[in-house]
Amino acid sequence: MNFLALRMLIGDRAKYLGLIFSIAFASFLISQQASIFIGLMSRTTSQVQDVVDADIWVMDKQTQYADEVRAFSDNELFRVRDVPGIQWAVRLFKGMATTRSEDGKFRQVILMGVDDATLVGAPRTMLAGQLTDLRRPDAIVIDRAGYEFFFPHEPFRLGRTMEMNDHRAVIVGMCEASPPFATFPVVFTRYSQAVNYIGQERDQLSFVLAKPAAGVSVQEACARIEQFTDLKAMSGREFGSQTIGYYLKNTGIPVNFGITIAVALIVGSVVAGQTFYIFTLENLKQFGALKAIGVTNYRLVGMILLQALVVAAVGYAIGMGLSATFFEVTLHRTATRGIIMLWPTMVATGCIIFAIVILASLLSIRKVLVLEPAIVFRS
Amino acid sequence: MRNLEFTVRERDFAIRCRGITKEFGKGDSRTLVLRGVELDVHLGKMTMLVGQSGCGKTTLLSVIAGLLESSGGDLEVLGVFPDELKENDRIRFRRENLGFAFQQFNLLPALTAAENVAVPLLAGGIPRKRAIERGIELLERIGMSQKIYSFPNQLSVGQQQRVAFARALIHEPRLILCDEPTSALDAETGQAAMQLLAEVAVRADRGVLIVTHDDRIFKFADVIHSMSDGRIVGSVDGKSIDETVLPPLQTAFAPARRK
Numbered sequence: 001m002n003f004l005a006l007r008m009l010i011g012d013r014a015k016y017l018g019l020i021f022s023i024a025f026a027s028f029l030i031s032q033q034a035s036i037f038i039g040l041m042s043r044t045t046s047q048v049q050d051v052v053d054a055d056i057w058v059m060d061k062q063t064q065y066a067d068e069v070r071a072f073s074d075n076e077l078f079r080v081r082d083v084p085g086i087q088w089a090v091r092l093f094k095g096m097a098t099t100r101s102e103d104g105k106f107r108q109v110i111l112m113g114v115d116d117a118t119l120v121g122a123p124r125t126m127l128a129g130q131l132t133d134l135r136r137p138d139a140i141v142i143d144r145a146g147y148e149f150f151f152p153h154e155p156f157r158l159g160r161t162m163e164m165n166d167h168r169a170v171i172v173g174m175c176e177a178s179p180p181f182a183t184f185p186v187v188f189t190r191y192s193q194a195v196n197y198i199g200q201e202r203d204q205l206s207f208v209l210a211k212p213a214a215g216v217s218v219q220e221a222c223a224r225i226e227q228f229t230d231l232k233a234m235s236g237r238e239f240g241s242q243t244i245g246y247y248l249k250n251t252g253i254p255v256n257f258g259i260t261i262a263v264a265l266i267v268g269s270v271v272a273g274q275t276f277y278i279f280t281l282e283n284l285k286q287f288g289a290l291k292a293i294g295v296t297n298y299r300l301v302g303m304i305l306l307q308a309l310v311v312a313a314v315g316y317a318i319g320m321g322l323s324a325t326f327f328e329v330t331l332h333r334t335a336t337r338g339i340i341m342l343w344p345t346m347v348a349t350g351c352i353i354f355a356i357v358i359l360a361s362l363l364s365i366r367k368v369l370v371l372e373p374a375i376v377f378r379s
Numbered sequence: 380m381r382n383l384e385f386t387v388r389e390r391d392f393a394i395r396c397r398g399i400t401k402e403f404g405k406g407d408s409r410t411l412v413l414r415g416v417e418l419d420v421h422l423g424k425m426t427m428l429v430g431q432s433g434c435g436k437t438t439l440l441s442v443i444a445g446l447l448e449s450s451g452g453d454l455e456v457l458g459v460f461p462d463e464l465k466e467n468d469r470i471r472f473r474r475e476n477l478g479f480a481f482q483q484f485n486l487l488p489a490l491t492a493a494e495n496v497a498v499p500l501l502a503g504g505i506p507r508k509r510a511i512e513r514g515i516e517l518l519e520r521i522g523m524s525q526k527i528y529s530f531p532n533q534l535s536v537g538q539q540q541r542v543a544f545a546r547a548l549i550h551e552p553r554l555i556l557c558d559e560p561t562s563a564l565d566a567e568t569g570q571a572a573m574q575l576l577a578e579v580a581v582r583a584d585r586g587v588l589i590v591t592h593d594d595r596i597f598k599f600a601d602v603i604h605s606m607s608d609g610r611i612v613g614s615v616d617g618k619s620i621d622e623t624v625l626p627p628l629q630t631a632f633a634p635a636r637r638k
Contacts, residue, residue: 003486003507004498011489289485292446294474295502296467374441376481377558 001295005303008283009310019275019311026268027078027319030261031341032326037257039339044247046178046238046338047094047112047186053120055218058089058225058233065180065246066239069094071203080208083228084225085216090115090280092207093194099187100163101150109146109185111164115197120209122188128156128370129173134190140169143177146185164197169219179338181247265352272315274358275306279360280364282372287346291373301366308361309354316353320346393554393586394420394443398452400609401438412438415452416608422553423583425576425599428590428616430606436590437558439606443588444477444556445469456579457553457586474502478547480576482559484539487532492542493518493527498549521575537568544576555580557589561596573599 010016020097042049048066057081060070080089093113100106114121114134120133121139133139140162147156162172164187177186189197195204210233212221218235225233234242248254280287287300323341330336401413412435419424430436441447442454445461454462457476461469478499483611486495498516501507518527521541540560547555560576561569573596580587589600597603600617 001501004490004501005495007489008487009489011487120480253479285483285485286487289479289487290498290502292444292473292479292481293499293502295476296470298500359558372446373446374437374446376483376485377437377441377446 001070001266001299001303002306004290005306006310008286008303009279010270011306012279012282013278015275016104016311019272019279020315021312022166022268022271023315024318024322026264026272026356027316027321027349027353028326029264030268031318031320031323031345033140033257033260033264034345034349035323035327035341036339037253038342040181040253040347041244041247043069043181043365045243045339047110048236048240048243048356050123050193051092051121051209052124053118053317054211055235056086056210056212056221056225056233057236057239058208058210058229058231059206059239061230061232063232065093065243067243069206072205072231073203074205075216076205077208079229080225080231080233083221083224085213085221087211087213087216087222088118089208090118090120091191091205092121093198093204094206095193095194095198096184097197099146099150099169099185100123102161103167105150106148107149108183109142109164109187109195111194112178112186113191114188115209116190116192119190121174123177125176127174127176129158129171133172136170136172138168138170138193139172139189139269140164140193141173141175142171143175143186145177145179145183145337146187147171147174148334149185165199167197169197182247183335191276205248208377215280265356266351269356269360272311273356273363276360277363277367280304280367284367285376287368288371288375291371292307292376297369301365304365305358307334308357312354312357315357319349319353326369346355392419392421392455393457394418394588395455396439396452397441397454399449399454399477400451401435401437401442401447402450405437412523412609413442413449416574416606416609416611418604420588421602422555422586423581424601425581425589425617427597427600427603428588428606429592429594429603430595431592433611436606438475440556440558440588440590442478445473447500461608466605471628474499475550476553478550478552478555480540480543480547480555480557480560482562484543484563486539486542486546488531491528491530492523492534495542496545496549503550514545514549518542519547521545521579523583536563540564540568540572544572544580548580555585555587557587557591559591559593560589561591561593566595568628569593569596573578596617 015288045066060072062070077089077091080086095111097111098106099109112121119131119134122134127144134141156174158172162169180186212218224231225231290300319378327341331340394417396418397414399416400411402409402411404410416439428436442449443456446464454460459472461472464472493511493514495512496517500510500513515527518524523541524537526534526538561572564572577599598616602617603617604611605613
């Protein structure tokens with residue numbers, strides 16, 4: 001009977017394609033919008049994600065998210081280092097600086113000042129140059145997107161000079177950095193150099209990056225830091241989550257994406273449901289004939305569910321294909337790099353799509369279940 | 380395969396109705412459609428049930444087929460009392476022992492002629508390849524070898540009727556129920572369809588019951604039962620129909636007769 005169900009399904013090409021299209025459209029929209037949303041939210045924590053050496057981020061107590069930093073005194077670094085259970089702690093500067101290239105092109109960049117001695121906080125993926133060259137005077141490492149902005153279509157060249165807040169900066173390397181939310185270029189330099197670029201403020205220290213001693217958990221170390229200092233401490237993951245939470249609560253991004261996903265859900269459900277229902281209605285006499293011939297309700301429900309699952313599977317596959325194509329194209333563009341389709345998004349989209357189709361088929365199943373087989377004897 | 384919970388007993392009749400009633404609705408809207416039907420349909424004969432529209436023919440056919448439950452009376456089909464069967468057993472009994480030819484044919488438009496014919500076998504769990512092979516064999520036997528892979532919309536009405544007959548016969552049922560099999564056919568095609576049915580369907584161990592008001596096919600009947608207002612009001616031997624019997628019957632069905 002599976003054969004019969006499938007032939008009935010694809011027999012009416014127009015309706016079959018309509019069903020497939022609606023499901024594919026919903027799959028594409030849901031997965032694409034959800035992936036972009038997750039990608040954007042992930043970007044809000046890009047600088048936190050890029051620090052892989054330290055487990056703990058220490059910051060001012062009132063810090064809400066990674067892009068809003070209230071500097072504190074360098075003395076706090078030593079207080080953190082004195083906390084029992086802390087293996088090491090280093091400084092990290094994070095701020096904005098106006099950077100200008102030789103031809104006058106300028107842009108705000110995210111300036112990361114990493115620890116002078118250990119370079120903890122520096123990028124891990126160097127595309128050109130040596131990380132240790134950051135120790136040279138006026139040295140900076142710029143991310144690929146930044147370099148492409150300042151020197152478009154030019155091969156990478158070490159030793160190029162730029163101005164950073166009217167100070168000389170020498171490019172000693174190009175790195176891969178996670179794309180930030182606001183698409184600013186990311187520039188790394190030593191902490192002392194960063195402070196020099198930014199100018200004089202009473203306090204300059206943005207974050208302290210720390211590592212718990214062996215046998216001390218990150219949570220325990222954070223609790224101790226908060227106990228012994230007047231600062232807030234959390235793991236990189238927690239800091240990232242807090243930053244995402246800030247954007248979710250304080251921007252219209254989730255509402256915007258939520259509406260789009262909701263529209264995709266509604267359109268997908270309504271179109272698929274309606275088409276499927278009409279498809280069943282138009283085949284009601286055929287279902288009645290099958291009932292009269294001796295096909296049980298159980299098998300008819302199985303046939304409808306099979307039709308629904310096939311439509312869902314084909315539509316979902318096409319939708320995922322469209323989504324994958326979309327991200328394959330955007331992945332290689334600097335502005336949209338890093339936004340990819342994650343497997344949890346695919347799984348979630350699949351679950352939603354299958355739920356939509358099953359829901360849509362319930363109406364049809366009900367209609368067939370209550371169908372009086374004697375209908376076949378009516379002209 | 381699970382054991383049958385019904386036994387098809389050997390009888391010389393395929394259907395025996397005793398005082399069958401059927402009512403629809405309740406209270407003021409209650410309508411009594413069958414008012415105590417007494418009917419025997421014998422094996423090896425082509426039996427026709429005739430009567431004006433609304434007299435209860437189709438309802439009786441539905442009750443006999445087990446598609447509707449009777450409201451009262453005793454119904455015996457192939458030695459089985461369908462009203463006493465559980466729902467699943469009734470469906471199974473229908474699937475294995477009854478063949479249907481519907482007025483509108485009800486062929487599945489997405490299936491070829493051979494596949495349509497094979498549907499009862501597929502419903503009975505016969506593997507697809509074998510079922511379709513048997514469908515092809517039967518279509519070849521009834522002169523449809525050129526149309527085996529045609530879809531219903533590629534067939535003439537007469538050819539569709541032939542496919543519908545083949546579908547009713549493919550699983551060798553012991554009772555064939557036809558509802559107005561010629562009402563959609565012109566005179567010539569209707570005669571040919573009935574000729575085919577008489578040739579391939581009537582067998583010593585099989586009953587054939589045809590509901591119709593097409594007097595042009597009465598000559599194919601062994602027995603004709605006339606129905607009126609929910610009752611069987613008369614029976615004639617089909618072979619004895621002559622100039623004296625036919626005119627009154629024609630007059631009786633004239634309002635509903637196909638022009």
